[in-house]
């Protein structure tokens with residue numbers, strides 16, 4: 001009885017997004033973009049060979065092929081605040097609590113209260 005686990009990509013663990021804040025010339029960012037594309041084409045709903053381009057210029061409005069999206073994300077970066085890839089197959093409901101803000105431990109966290 002062979003199981004069918006062979007070709008399944010492992011996206012179940014936490015999708016780290018901290019690379020999105022890295023400079024776009026860094027390997028970390030470029031790897032992340034590749035990861036994103038992989039995710040979008042496996043988990044999302046590409047139409048033909050195109051996905052919505054989440055770059056700062058297209059803002060998920062235009063559909064592009066993988067290579068074009070890749071270039072846009074390297075050249076322009078992601079549209080601001082697109083940390084949950086809801087247009088590309090990621091659940092809208094947060095499954096992971098982002099604990100980033102604990103790191104600073106400063107009072108500036110209080111600013112959002114007003």
Ligand SMILES: [Zn+2]
Nearest residue numbers: 053055058072
């Ligand atoms: Zn674009």
